[in-house]
Amino acid sequence: MKRIKLDRPQIKLLPKTDLHVHLDGSVPPMTLQELAVEQKIDLVEVSKKLGIGGLKSGDMNELEAKIFKKQYNSLAEYLVPFEFINVVLRSEEGLKKAAYKLAFDNFREGVRYFECRFAPQKHWVNGFDWLEIVSAVNAGLKQAADEFNNNKEIKAGKEPEFKYAIILCAMRMINQNMGDYYRYLYELHVGLDLQNLAAMASLEVAKLVELCQENGLPVSGFDLAGREDGFPAEVHKTAFLFCYERGISTTCHAGEAYGPESIRSAIKHCHVRRIGHGTQLFNEKGLLNKKGENGKPLNHQERKAYVTDIAEWIADNRIALEVCLKSNSQTLPDLRDLSNHPFPSFLKHQIRIALGTDNRAISRVSVTDEYERVMNLYNIDHKQLRDLCVGGFKAAFYPGPYTEKRAYISRVITYYKKLAGEMGLF
Numbered sequence: 001m002k003r004i005k006l007d008r009p010q011i012k013l014l015p016k017t018d019l020h021v022h023l024d025g026s027v028p029p030m031t032l033q034e035l036a037v038e039q040k041i042d043l044v045e046v047s048k049k050l051g052i053g054g055l056k057s058g059d060m061n062e063l064e065a066k067i068f069k070k071q072y073n074s075l076a077e078y079l080v081p082f083e084f085i086n087v088v089l090r091s092e093e094g095l096k097k098a099a100y101k102l103a104f105d106n107f108r109e110g111v112r113y114f115e116c117r118f119a120p121q122k123h124w125v126n127g128f129d130w131l132e133i134v135s136a137v138n139a140g141l142k143q144a145a146d147e148f149n150n151n152k153e154i155k156a157g158k159e160p161e162f163k164y165a166i167i168l169c170a171m172r173m174i175n176q177n178m179g180d181y182y183r184y185l186y187e188l189h190v191g192l193d194l195q196n197l198a199a200m201a202s203l204e205v206a207k208l209v210e211l212c213q214e215n216g217l218p219v220s221g222f223d224l225a226g227r228e229d230g231f232p233a234e235v236h237k238t239a240f241l242f243c244y245e246r247g248i249s250t251t252c253h254a255g256e257a258y259g260p261e262s263i264r265s266a267i268k269h270c271h272v273r274r275i276g277h278g279t280q281l282f283n284e285k286g287l288l289n290k291k292g293e294n295g296k297p298l299n300h301q302e303r304k305a306y307v308t309d310i311a312e313w314i315a316d317n318r319i320a321l322e323v324c325l326k327s328n329s330q331t332l333p334d335l336r337d338l339s340n341h342p343f344p345s346f347l348k349h350q351i352r353i354a355l356g357t358d359n360r361a362i363s364r365v366s367v368t369d370e371y372e373r374v375m376n377l378y379n380i381d382h383k384q385l386r387d388l389c390v391g392g393f394k395a396a397f398y399p400g401p402y403t404e405k406r407a408y409i410s411r412v413i414t415y416y417k418k419l420a421g422e423m424g425l426f
């Protein structure tokens, strides 16, 4: 089949998804400033208090240079701005506005379905109740969806509706800068190590997912995010099993900064249905220290077999990889040049891929950018483009009955085919 190359207006038209996007990492500098003014928060003071950015004026230029950088040297450095942004996201209005902006920007570029993820514990302050936090985010998302769905073609059933869901994140690594909840957790549990505290907090997030579902909020999944190296997913097994036993869908950031073992652990110990990133899936060098049953380090063939076994499991069980190329190029120095990305190997193994942005503002990226990047770098054909678009909808943690999800996907496919025909892609 021939190589596909579409221009940006064409990509925008295609029905797309974003299954991996963080609310806080998607607050643009302008919105951050507006929220700070509205809430009478001095960003220079925040910078001083948190030791982030060294801001002198807090103006747009400074925010763009010191917080929303063009390049980050590691995942750890990439994660720093989140603490700064979250200072303006601890009120109903702040969360609602940020969620509205995220949904608006997504829908405007033809993203028909997305899952907004955030860590509720980062937004907690005394008096701001858990359900109020999630409801504030939902209110912003719903407002944007209602506006975009107020459209003749959609009402007539000629185009698929704009939809969304919410995923609540637990954190692998926690610290006191991340908000009052984590600070109290430290203060109230003297003697417990970081890992145990984080595991306690993650079980609370899992319980909140269930509570939200009982209260009719469109929260459809649980995620584990944050610094990966040294903070294994299996520490959070209790939270994942809590979800698994209740039929709550889970995903996990894994294989972003750490090797194939991290991905295996998420799949085999935590029963996740999707993996955030999975970039190190084929990194056999990441297994150099791994020992076999005989106690000796794995040899080359054993390493290859280990990696192939995980890839086969992922492909065969339709576990989707949430791939965020721009973000990977910023957090992983080896991937500055994205032609080194394992994306073609994912395609070769017929692994389901759901393209995502990760953090629209911190990464300065859109879904359209990511599609353009894929077409420019990886020589995909029409079938692969179709699988990317439709695969996102199939991998969704859809917040409704399966029959409804199937009917929605069917509308998406019909619409996609119509557009593809008009663009001459067949």
Ligand SMILES: [Zn+2]
Residues within 6 Å of the ligand: 020, 022, 225, 253, 276, 358
């Ligand atoms: Zn992420």
